[in-house]
Amino acid sequence: MRLRAMTAALLLLGVTACGGGGASDGPAELRMTIWSANEAHVKLFDEIAAAYVAAHPDKVSKVTFDPLPFENYTTTLTTQLAGGKGPDLAWLLESAALDFVEAGALVPLDDTLEDPAGLNPAVMKLWQADGKTLAYPFSNSPFGVFINTDLLKQAGQEPPAAGWTWEQAIAAASAVHAKTGKAGLVVRDFDYKGWDNLATVWTGWGANAWSEDGKTCGFDQQPMVDAMTFLHKAIFTDQALPGPGTTADFFAGEAAMTISQISRASLLEDKFAWDLVPLPAGPAGKYSVIGQGGVGVLKQSKNAAAAADFLAYFTNAANSEKLAQFFPPPRTSLLTADTLAKANPKLKPAQLQTVVVDGIANGKVKPSHTGNAELSQAVRASLDPLWRPDADVRTVLTGVCTAINPLLSK
């Protein structure tokens, strides 16, 4: 059945790939794929789009925001593109950014984006190639640690103070697990599969998945071995993190701490007292990690010019300020605790300053590489032996490099 379904899908792709005509006259109908079906998000997008359509009825008659499931977002998007039914604009995950940027799938935006000089160069890097800006990183969300202070108190632990360290974090998490039976620390979305989320840990040791140029494997280097040895002990000896195959949801009160992005603050209900603090310092000092979402115009679109014009409006200073309530913008002028506080009533200015504003200024973007899905799968498969109590960390990490070196050198 599966084979049949798949061949049918390929057939449909083949048929539709042959379809599609020239650009039609009159105002364009635009479609933007997004991975958030959050009602508040979509409502804001619709408002911005309606204002644009009202001001430019000759260019664009309608903008549709099309939410695709997050888990298969990139797969669904590329399948639509394969079928010749791609959107005009698309959100792009940082992990897939280089694939899209380097394949030439996106339209350069330099001539249309408003006030490009006002964009923070550090967060733009991933989205540029050959001096051209190919997507706009509308969301730059630093990772912080959400703390369930009730659970910490219950386990007799002090809430984290400024400059807390990984040693302290793991000790507190371990104590919570021992005393309350709840989970200590959860690296959200890791679940022993989404390994790129561990960048929020190993960056504290100065480790990298691969070198800056993407050609040299970093897993067998000493900083990574040290970071993973620490993490392995934290999981299997200290039981500070829930083990493989065990789930615990911080926002349901099942864990004392979670490493996550501020956009998840919306999941907090007033079930327990909580705080948001920066990532603990590692042996290599203080650090921060950001996850990004970009939005680009696809070259395949028949309405690329109109789409680029709409994108410029969508991301201008006024609209960026509105979007800032959900997505920390790349505009330096808006990256202040005051602007963000207006939009994030759940977070205190001090939390926003230390986690978000400082985090974006010094943040390291999560790992990304050309051919990301294949590389990511190879790392996941070769990292699996690490998640056993008796694993030899260095041997496993050397194995990761053996598995991914052929892909890195491509």
Add this chain to the structure above:
Amino acid sequence: MKTFWTARRRDTLAGYLFVAPQLAGSALFVFVPLVLVVYYSLHEWNVLAGTFSFIGFSNYSALAEDANLMPVLRATALFSVGLVAINLSLALLLAVLLNQRLRGTAFFRTVFFSPVVVSLVAWTIVWQFLLQDNGGINGALDMAGVDGPNWLRGDTTALISVIAVQTVKNVGLNMVLFLAALQGVPADLYEAARVDGASAWTRFRRITMPMISPTILLTSIITVVGSLQVFAQIAVLTQGGPGTSTTVLVYYLYQQAFQFHHFGYGATLSVLLFGIVAALTVVQWQMRRRWVFHEQ
């Protein structure tokens, strides 16, 4: 004057009209895609760059150089052999048991058959919760004083889990087919054997097995073909892991085509899968003369 629409021609037309819907469906959704997949397999298709170029048999020579392929074929073979062996023997055992004239057989028939009609993905998600390290199965084992393994995280236990989940899901279908076959075996054969002093085992081996052998052939072909096409269970339960221990061929071709964007190579893998399924079916069909009763 002779009429054009003779009775014979009318019958022929009616016959064609009756098979037309099925034929049209097969042509549109089976034969055309089959040809297209072969066509795609001769191309390099970069979706993001929008390029589609003829590369001859390069994708086929890439099969030989693909270091992942052997582990994938090994996992596929282990899964299929395990599933077919367990599924068929369990189905036959259940059918024989439920074919007895005992109280409650109707109830148990329903119980064993009901998973067949449950949505596959819903079924698999429930099992995913049960198989977690702190899930229901280990909870039950814990009460019995046994420390259960981390089912979905061990190489061997993950494969066993996937086989078990699939077996329990589908064993009811084979069971019903076997039951129907068992009930078709004439009672006088057993009576005659009993008069001749044949034991229960001899009666089963000499009468039951030969009489239901056409059904064994049918179920084994269905189960072998089905086992090679397992996808949803893998996608939900293990995503091919840990390592690549449960990456079966269909899941691997999905990864190559839809996740890694190697549509041409994915098409090549599906040609390979088609070849394997076709070859196994032909072999089973040819071997039927040796052991299927009605073919002797």
